[in-house]
Amino acid sequence: MVSLTFSDVTKRFGGRTVIEGLSATLAGGTVTAVTGANGSGKSTLLKMAAKLLLPDAGKIVARDGEQELCKASYRSRLAIVTPEFHAYPKLTARENLDFFLSFRRAEALSDALYEQLLERVGLAPGAVDGKMVEQFSTGMKKRLHFAILLASEADVWLLDEPGANLDAVGRSMVRREARLAADGGKLVLLATNDREEEAEADACISLSGR
Numbered sequence: 001m002v003s004l005t006f007s008d009v010t011k012r013f014g015g016r017t018v019i020e021g022l023s024a025t026l027a028g029g030t031v032t033a034v035t036g037a038n039g040s041g042k043s044t045l046l047k048m049a050a051k052l053l054l055p056d057a058g059k060i061v062a063r064d065g066e067q068e069l070c071k072a073s074y075r076s077r078l079a080i081v082t083p084e085f086h087a088y089p090k091l092t093a094r095e096n097l098d099f100f101l102s103f104r105r106a107e108a109l110s111d112a113l114y115e116q117l118l119e120r121v122g123l124a125p126g127a128v129d130g131k132m133v134e135q136f137s138t139g140m141k142k143r144l145h146f147a148i149l150l151a152s153e154a155d156v157w158l159l160d161e162p163g164a165n166l167d168a169v170g171r172s173m174v175r176r177e178a179r180l181a182a183d184g185g186k187l188v189l190l191a192t193n194d195r196e197e198e199a200e201a202d203a204c205i206s207l208s209g210r
């Protein structure tokens with residue numbers, strides 16, 4: 001299982017320290033919530049966890065068991081859900097899934113798996129088939145992003161406000177899938193201000209904002 005260790009991690013932007021001296025170990029098989037007010041550094045922490053941002057001080061080390069993973073190998077095993085992601089508007093749900101998953105899966109998406117994914121994320125085939133993503137509601141696009149995540153086979157899930165733009169049923173799908181993923185050995189790190197998502201987590205990193 002993949003684990004991620006933050007050792008005395010500090011991140012500054014300009015002269016401003018956003019995260020200071022953070023130490024934590026995130027283990028495969030667990031859900032960790034990152035909470036804190038707007039601007040407290042939750043997205044920054046997730047970007048550092050994805051190695052998209054470097055800390056100014058301290059270290060972040062990914063391991064598989066005892067073995068340290070290099071950046072490329074770690075990256076190949078992680079998936080991110082973020083509001084910054086946009087599916088291609090002129091492609092259908094199926095075409096987007098085929099496109100994004102072509103980087104991640106050895107095998108093409110079968111019809112059966114496609115149907116199963118839609119069902120898991122609560123997208124009715126009748127509502128999406130034959131439609132381009134630009135015709136989707138915001139929540140439908142979010143659910144499609146989750147379908148891409150579920151099919152990615154990633155070991156590390158970095159979820160930035162995964163319940164945002166989802167209705168109660170969608171938010172409950174997020175909590176259920178995060179738990180199933182952790183039960184299957186995945187490392188799940190989610191930034192949230194949703195009390196129910198926080199309650200579902202096994203551990204919590206609370207950022208004070210600086």
Ligand SMILES: Nc1ncnc2c1ncn2[C@@H]1O[C@H](COP(=O)(O)OP(=O)(O)OP(=O)(O)O)[C@@H](O)[C@H]1O
Pocket residue numbers: 013014018036037038039040041042043044045
């Ligand atoms: N690239 C950047 N350059 C300068 N400042 C940045 C940059 N990225 C983030 N910040 C600042 O760092 C702080 C933390 O931002 P971040 O997006 O991590 O907060 P957050 O907790 O995710 O906020 P929210 O709940 O609003 O999404 C904010 O003050 C933000 O303005």
